Amino acid sequence: MTGGRWLVLNPLPFFVCKPIFRSEGFITVRQEYAKRLREKAGNLPLCPGVYIMKNSSGKVIYVGKSRALKNRVSQYFHDNNFNSKTDAMTHNVYDFDYIICETEMEALTLENSLIKLYRPRYNILLKDDKSYPYLVATLGEEYPRLIMSRKREAGKNKYYGPYSGANTVYSVISALRKTFGLPYCEKHFPKDKGKVKHCLYRRMGCIAPCEESVTAEEYRARFLEAISFLDGNEDDILSSLTEKMNYASENLMFEAAASYRDRIAAIKRLSEKQRVICSPDVDRDIIGWYAGDDISAICVFYVRSGKLIDSQSFLFSGGEIFDDAAICSFIYELYSVRDYIPREITLADEIAEEERQTAENWLREKAGTAVRLKISRRGELHKFCRTVKQNAETRADEYRKSSEQTEKSLARLASLCALEVLPERIEAFDISNYGNENITAGMVVFENAKPKKSEYRLYKIRTTDGQDDYGSMREALSRRLSHLSDDGAKAPDLILLDGGKNHVLVIQALMREMGINIPVLGMVKDEHHKTRALVSEYGEVSIAAEQAVFMLIYKIQEEVHRFTVSSMTRAKRKKEKTSVLEKIDGIGAAKAKALLSHFGGLAGVKKASAEELAAVKGITPETAERIITYFDKGERNKK
Incomplete structure (x- = not known):
């Protein structure tokens, strides 16, 4: 933020957690910390800024902002009427830093930057802040x-x-x-x-x-x-x-x-x-929310030209603090990645005037025009706001039920296969090939029974000769498992292989060599190439009578097969297109790639004129004529 003044104040020193005895009696380190935190908060300035709460390990667990740091932070360490989530956060605070800002707007911007940086446990977080289409x-x-x-x-x-x-x-x-x-x-x-x-x-x-x-x-x-x-x-x-x-x-x-x-x-x-929601010249977003102990939800309805065109729901875990400041932070995150902000945004419930005004000021600055952040209290719009809130509650309830069902399915899978931990993260592998070339291993990731596509991976097999399914699987798993020691790496609770008992034995031998102990199971198919059972080193585990488990394994097996085959097919087609161009005198791999990229594919290259072809870097007028002659000859041969 240009023109800003951010001052970071040093934290309290860290104390060893043990009882302290004083003449007035026996007190705990937790009580000592609470006292020190109250004193530190009482010395804060009455100016806008951001506060950063940390636990005993120094990890950031919450980031907030206020127009008056002293008043806001002091509230956390005195008797108050905060909800249980805020109490839980406060109980884990062992220190805090703070940053002084010149304006509330600057504090709001900095707060959200720090939330994205630290991803604190108790802040509500949007899972994806990519631009909207x-x-x-x-x-x-x-x-x-x-x-x-x-x-x-x-x-x-x-x-x-x-x-x-x-x-x-x-x-x-x-x-x-x-x-x-x-x-x-x-x-x-x-x-x-x-x-x-x-x-x-x-x-x-x-x-x-x-x-x-x-x-x-x-x-x-x-x-x-x-x-x-x-x-x-x-x-x-x-x-x-x-x-x-x-x-x-x-x-x-x-x-x-x-x-x-x-x-x-x-x-x-x-x-x-x-x-139809309102008059045809109105663009409006309506935001409603539901705050539960275990799950919270925000629902946004998008009205354009008076008609409801879309809606979006956001779910948050029960541990995240869901208060007026969180709603303000959500509004910032939601609209910071949007180019268009409607002139009116309606909230289905009241929030503190301080938070509403801060958010409205930021929206006005972002949009470059007047934006009203209003609260509907009566009339038809108020009735529709109730619908938005009901949608938020329904989404939370659906997620709650789905989570309960998922936990039961994973628990049953763990029981059937004698797993020591709930398989919350499952990684599945499959091999696909086209002859002896383009051998590809695909890995898909399921977290809490849902695909996590951002963590899917492809492994182009390099070391095996011909169609060696076991060798290909071993290479893929070796490369995957070698990254378990990377910073931030997640280890799977269960590995599933598209294969039988021999596949399992090969990978178990690999993990013994690497000193890794992760459960491995094979996904066995019937004669119709459909999921039939799981297999371990000791034999098959029937899942035919376990509908929830069967459907989960079936979904994983179909997904890893789809991902691997489609990726291999794309690679094959790309190579075929490139190899066609490489048959032309003067065209190598680099020029073929440049042509395909410039014209969006082989069809575009075929349609291009000599002048258009020669405009591509590295393509001379003579080479352009050879390209046209090559494809013209091919068309004549077809006839």
Whole structure:
């Protein structure tokens, strides 16, 4: 923060935890610490800043901010009405640091930076702060498209969102394509214009811009209908289409009238899926929350042009402190990665005016325009806020039940397989190959029975000759287990192999050599290549009658197979594309890779002109002509 003044004050010295005897009686070190912490808090300045709570090991367990450090921090070490989570945190505090800031805004920014840095146990944490996706209408193009993008850039494009995830954006794009007859295919216009005489997708309602008979103006008019719908103008669209339908019918143009009728029906169906919340010119986010002892949840409803377009839920463990300051911190995290902030954000419950004002000021500065952070107390909006809160409670309840079921499944798995600990982290391995080449081992990770895709890994097998499944599995596990000593590395509670007893014995021998002791089981398949049982060094463990365990193992086995095979297939295709280009005189691996990267694949290279090819670094005009000649010859041979 430019212009800021951050002063870090030294912590208290660390004391050995043992009883202390004084004339006034026997006191504990904990009581001595509490007294010292109260004294230290009482000497804090009455100015904005951030405080950093630490446990007896010096680890940061909580970060907070305040407009008056002395008042806020002192509250923790006196009798108060804090909830049990705050009491639990305070009991573990053995010291604190603090940083003086010039303004509350600066304190809020610093607080969230420190939360991301230390990820303290008692702070609420969003699991992913990547940028949120937008639906983009590329109006600057002759043939505009609907695409997903995580960046909002200046220009002629029009942006909608942001949405809670890419899947939501793609589902909206799919619905608009189906409703308004926009292209489903991956063709690029006008480059691919006229290459198809009769488009197969026309039968599915596509306007078919690939056909010569459809002009750019006709396509753009249809595209703008979809954009107008996104803008909330479906009444105008329906009125216009109804007029056209009636005109066509009156003039005996029955095929055209039927087409208009079908489009009207499709738009009405799509419109019915969107709930109207307020007037059509209003963009608003509504935030509601539920605070439970074991699990808490925040739900955000996104209203654009008066309609509910998306929602998002965030879950937090029971150990995280969930108070007004936490809500303020959540608002900062949520909107710090968003390019668009609506003019109005409504909270479903009251929060302290100090926190509300701080968050509103930050939102205004981030958005560059006035933003109201309001609390709804009456009317229709207040009723809808109750719905948002109910959604938050429902999500928490669903997660609670799911967690209980997961724990039962893992406990039953541990019991069946005589595991000493609950297998909260499971790593599964599979081998896939294409002939004697592209042998690949895939590893998937499941934590608490859920896939953790950020920790999936691929191992290109280097040391085995031919299709040696055991040797390939041994190499993959050797490379994986060699990283257990890395800083921050997580060890699995259970390793699952896509294979039988011999696979298990090979990996157990490897772990004995490495001095590692982790349970290993094989996942056995039946003659239909479906999960049948688990196998240890002592024999098979039947899971057929254990539905919850069976479904978990089945899910893991299918996922590791999918991940490994799809990754190997992608690598094979990439190599094939590169090898095709390398057959051309003057093209090596580096130039082939540059061409594929520049044109987005082999199809793009084939379509490129000599001038476009020569624009790629390393490609001379002579080489460009050889590329065109090579692919032209290939097309003639096909004919």
